[in-house]
Structure formats: C-alpha cells, structure tokens
Amino acid sequence: MKAQFMLAAMATAIVSAQYLNQTDPFALQLESSDADVDGTYLYACHAGAAIEGLCVGSTDTPSADNNSATFYHNYSTAWSMDDSPVGYLTWNLPFTGANGGVETASSPMVLTYNPVSNVAIPEMMPQSYGIATLFDSEGTLGIVSSSDDSSNNSTDRPVQEAEVLYSWYACYSFVGGYYYHALAWVTAGEPHNPSCVAVDVVRSFVQRINAVVRNVDLNRNIEVHQTQTLLEALQNRHPPVHAHVTEFWSSADNLKRETFVGIQHQTAGGTFPTLRLSTSVPKWHLATNPDVNPLKSMQVPAAFVLLMTPKYYAAAISKGLYDPANPRKFQKTINETDKLDKIVKDRIFRAEACHNNALESVGLYAAAVVAGNTAGIPMSTMNNLSVGYVASRTAYMVVYVWLQDNRRFAPLRGLFWGVGIALIWTMFIKAGLRV
Ligand SMILES: *[C@@H]1O[C@H](CO)[C@@H](O)[C@H](O)[C@H]1NC(C)=O
Ligand SMILES: *[C@@H]1O[C@H](CO)[C@@H](O)[C@H](O)[C@H]1NC(C)=O
Ligand SMILES: *[C@@H]1O[C@H](CO)[C@@H](O)[C@H](O)[C@H]1NC(C)=O
Numbered sequence: 001m002k003a004q005f006m007l008a009a010m011a012t013a014i015v016s017a018q019y020l021n022q023t024d025p026f027a028l029q030l031e032s033s034d035a036d037v038d039g040t041y042l043y044a045c046h047a048g049a050a051i052e053g054l055c056v057g058s059t060d061t062p063s064a065d066n067n068s069a070t071f072y073h074n075y076s077t078a079w080s081m082d083d084s085p086v087g088y089l090t091w092n093l094p095f096t097g098a099n100g101g102v103e104t105a106s107s108p109m110v111l112t113y114n115p116v117s118n119v120a121i122p123e124m125m126p127q128s129y130g131i132a133t134l135f136d137s138e139g140t141l142g143i144v145s146s147s148d149d150s151s152n153n154s155t156d157r158p159v160q161e162a163e164v165l166y167s168w169y170a171c172y173s174f175v176g177g178y179y180y181h182a183l184a185w186v187t188a189g190e191p192h193n194p195s196c197v198a199v200d201v202v203r204s205f206v207q208r209i210n211a212v213v214r215n216v217d218l219n220r221n222i223e224v225h226q227t228q229t230l231l232e233a234l235q236n237r238h239p240p241v242h243a244h245v246t247e248f249w250s251s252a253d254n255l256k257r258e259t260f261v262g263i264q265h266q267t268a269g270g271t272f273p274t275l276r277l278s279t280s281v282p283k284w285h286l287a288t289n290p291d292v293n294p295l296k297s298m299q300v301p302a303a304f305v306l307l308m309t310p311k312y313y314a315a316a317i318s319k320g321l322y323d324p325a326n327p328r329k330f331q332k333t334i335n336e337t338d339k340l341d342k343i344v345k346d347r348i349f350r351a352e353a354c355h356n357n358a359l360e361s362v363g364l365y366a367a368a369v370v371a372g373n374t375a376g377i378p379m380s381t382m383n384n385l386s387v388g389y390v391a392s393r394t395a396y397m398v399v400y401v402w403l404q405d406n407r408r409f410a411p412l413r414g415l416f417w418g419v420g421i422a423l424i425w426t427m428f429i430k431a432g433l434r435v
C-alpha cells in the first residue's frame with residue numbers, strides 16, 4: 001500500500017515538476033517492419049500557431065543545423081525507472097525575439113486526443129509541462145503510465161503501478177489543421193485509423209563537433225575540442241572573439257570535410273543567435289579534420305628529407321667512390337682508399353652514422369605525429385613540436401657532420417639529440433593525456 005501511495009504521489013508530481021536538466025541534442029529515427037517508414041527520421045512539422053506535429057521525414061540523416069529534426073529530453077534526477085530518467089521530449093521552437101534575433105522556446109510533447117478514435121496525436125508547443133516519457137537503455141522512446149484501468153475487481157481499484165508503454169504508430173492523420181504522415185500513439189487496442197503501422201522511436205545523439213574554425217579574413221585559427229563548445233573556444237582566444245553563438249552540433253555520418261559556417265559577431269546593443277551553417281556567409285571556414293594545415297602534413301616528409309641529407313652529402317664528397325649498386329660496401333671502400341684525406345674520411349663516417357641515428361629516430365617521430373594527430377592535439381602545438389623536432393635534428397646533423405671535425409663540439413650533438421627525443425615524448429604524453 002505504501003509503495004502504491006508513493007507511486008501515486010510521483011505521478012501527480014510530474015505535473016508540477018520542473019524538468020530543467022537537458023540531454024544533448026538527438027535525432028529521432030523510426031524502426032518498423034513496414035519498409036515505407038523504417039529508417040525514416042522525425043521532424044517538427046507545422047500544425048498551427050506555435051504548434052508542431054512529429055512528421056515522418058526521409059531516411060537521410062538530418063544535417064546538424066536542421067533544427068526541425070533536433071530534439072532533447074528534459075528530465076530531473078527526481079524520477080527514473082530502471083536507471084532511465086523520466087521527463088519530457090522537447091523541441092526548440094525558433095521565433096524572432098524583441099531585438100530581431102532568433103530565440104527559441106522549449107516545446108514539450110503532449111498527446112492530443114480525438115474523441116472518435118484511440119489514435120492520439122503527439123504535438124509540441126511552448127508550455128511548461130508535457131507527457132511523461134523516457135528513453136530506455138536501448139534509446140527507445142516510451143511513455144510512462146501510472147495506472148492501467150483495464151482491471152477492476154470487487155475488492156480493489158485498478159493497480160496503480162508505473163509502467164513504460166511503447167504504443168507508437170506512423171499514421172496518415174490530421175495533425176492540428178494539417179493532414180500529414182505523422183507519429184501517433186494508440187491508447188489501447190488496434191488502431192482505429194487503418195493507415196497506422198507500428199513503429200519504435202529511437203534516438204541517436206548528434207555529436208559535438210571537433211573542429212578547427214579558421215577565420216579566413218583574419219587568418220586566425222580557432223580549435224574546438226570535444227570538451228569545449230565553439231563559444232568557449234572563441235572566448236578563449238587571445239584576444240577573445242566576441243561572438244554570440246549557439247552550440248554547433250553535427251551528426252557523425254553527416255560531417256563534411258569542409259563546411260562554411262557563418263558567425264555573426266556580437267555588436268553593441270544587440271546580440272545575435274548565431275552559429276549558422278551557411279554557404280552564403282563564407283566568413284568562417286570550418287574543417288572537421290585538423291589536418292588542414294599544410295605545414296602539418298609536411299612534417300613527416302620533411303623529416304625524411306632531412307634523414308637522407310647526410311647520406312647524399314657523404315656520397316657527394318666521396319669523389320665518386322660511392323657505388324649505388326653496392327651501397328653497403330661504401331664504408332669499406334672509403335676506409336681503404338687513399339684518394340681522400342682523413343678529415344673527409346671521418347666526415348663521411350660521421351655522415352653515415354648521423355643517417356643511421358636519424359633512421360632510428362624518425363620512426364618514433366612518425367608514430368608520435370600519428371598519435372598526436374589522432375588524439376587531437378591542437379594544430380599549433382603539433383606544428384610547434386614538429387618544427388622543433390626538425391630544427392633539433394637539423395642542428396644535430398650540422399654538429400655531427402661538420403662541426404665535429406673538431407672533437408670539442410661532441411657534447412653539443414648529445415644536447416640536440418636529447419631535445420629531439422624530448423619533443424617526441426612530449427607528443428606521446430600530450431596525446432596520452434587527451435585520449
Ligand atoms: C528544458 O531544459 C532547458 C534547459 O534547462 C530549459 O531552458 C527549458 O525551459 C526546459 N523545457 C521545459 C519544457 O521545461
Ligand atoms: C540536474 O540538475 C540539478 C540542478 O541544476 C543538478 O544538481 C543535477 O546534478 C543535475 N543532474 C544531472 C543528472 O544532470
Ligand atoms: C530536416 O530533416 C527532416 C527529417 O529528415 C527532413 O525531412 C527535412 O527536409 C530537413 N529539413 C531541412 C531544411 O533540411
């Protein structure tokens with residue numbers, strides 16, 4: 001009895017509770033044995049003034065900026081069933097605010113009933129309450145019912161027990177004043193509307209974009225990481241970019257390598273809503289892959305060119321003793337010849353040794369670059385580390401091959417070798433910290 005009373009109290013509470021915790025945005029996709037609706041996405045369709053239905057769209061993954069296909073789940077920690085929080089399915093209705101900018105109004109889903117039918121129509125409108133819903137561990141949308149009136153006996157009222165129901169259908173129906181192919185809910189029994197086919201409604205989160213945004217005008221790079229909103233990234237710039245942006249999201253399979261984004265700057269007296277994906281305002285350049293920097297993609301090739309330099313140099317100063325057909329015999333030939341003086345011979349030997357040392361180092365370096373790029377180390381950090389590595393290896397080579405004609409320079413070589421290794425390990429450690 002006590003448990004039943006508590007459930008009843010919770011069911012009442014949902015009417016007055018505030019559901020202000022909100023999930024990340026997601027798209028809603030239908031699963032059905034009916035081929036016409038299986039795999040389609042739902043989108044908010046106009047059903048009246050500030051009222052939207054949930055219409056059956058196409059099977060194409062909605063693009064990140066498609067507001068009508070972007071939904072949220074508002075919940076509170078106060079009520080959950082099987083670890084799934086209960087709350088409202090919400091959609092953000094855009095409207096023009098007082099200052100002329102676009103604002104949004106959170107619109108929870110409710111069910112509207114048709115007196116002649118058991119087919120109820122979900123509608124979303126700006127208000128503070130909706131129907132209790134949850135997404136179960138499979139991401140499937142259910143409605144929470146707190147009592148089932150199908151049973152009654154002479155001793156007791158219907159059992160009051162919270163229960164998750166999945167009675168979704170896709171039907172051709174009036175939604176407000178419009179006739180649509182839309183999501184519907186069948187209260188009990190077989191659908192009264194013969195066009196209805198059973199569906200499941202499954203959510204798929206859109207991803208926070210991991211992007212590099214480059215202001216083409218100012219040529220300033222802004223890196224946005226998974227832990228950061230674009231707005232934070234802009235504000236963390238030095239000097240900060242004063243832009244008022246709504247968060248930018250993208251669905252995974254919809255990421256394009258390069259997309260133009262328009263961001264309007266905040267101006268005195270007015271704010272703008274504003275991250276808009278747009279090809280018409282190519283002011284900001286966005287690429288999902290930080291590899292866009294040409295310097296970065298040249299890092300490894302540059303190291304290989306550097307690696308071969310002492311080898312070619314040794315061959316060049318050997319007065320034709322280098323035999324491309326038998327490179328391994330080169331050392332022995334040099335050792336035995338009397339055509340070269342000792343300084344040149346030693347230099348050739350050091351050039352060979354320098355080349356061998358570079359061979360050992362470059363593999364580790366290439367792996368570090370891959371690790372760093374994969375982990376999403378900021379482009380400028382990677383460039384700096386790489387430039388540092390190539391510079392330290394260049395210095396190492398100069399000391400080893402030329403300066404070491406004089407033995408006193410030997411410690412300097414060790415120093416530059418250490419710098420190169422330290423930079424490689426910096427890449428690995430930074431990559432490790434980000435994963
Ligand atoms: C949903 O949560 C957001 C974020 O807290 C809030 O702004 C919005 O008003 C909530 N919507 C409803 C219907 O409670
Ligand atoms: C929900 O919101 C409350 C108040 O803002 C916060 O204390 C709580 O940690 C949030 N819970 C979750 C699961 O986000
Ligand atoms: C938004 O997504 C829905 C569902 O996939 C689709 O029907 C609609 O055409 C899209 N709208 C825009 C503007 O792309």
Ligand SMILES: *[C@@H]1O[C@H](CO)[C@@H](O)[C@H](O)[C@H]1NC(C)=O
Nearest residue numbers: 152153154155156157158159
């Ligand atoms: C009537 O309902 C109560 C509550 O569910 C149940 O305990 C009882 O067994 C039922 N009686 C009969 C005769 O079905």
Ligand SMILES: *[C@@H]1O[C@H](CO)[C@@H](O)[C@H](O)[C@H]1NC(C)=O
Nearest residue numbers: 151152153154155156157158
């Ligand atoms: C339904 O339950 C109520 C309360 O226990 C009881 O008074 C009534 O007779 C029941 N009706 C039927 C048809 O069983």
Ligand SMILES: *[C@@H]1O[C@H](CO)[C@@H](O)[C@H](O)[C@H]1NC(C)=O
Nearest residue numbers: 331332333334335336337349
């Ligand atoms: C170079 O020649 C010397 C003597 O001619 C010999 O002792 C030495 O082992 C040779 N070194 C190489 C690398 O062939």
Ligand SMILES: *[C@@H]1O[C@H](CO)[C@@H](O)[C@H](O)[C@H]1NC(C)=O
Nearest residue numbers: 378379380381382383384385
């Ligand atoms: C990379 O080097 C440039 C030029 O010295 C500097 O402005 C920038 O802050 C460095 N970036 C990082 C992440 O250290």
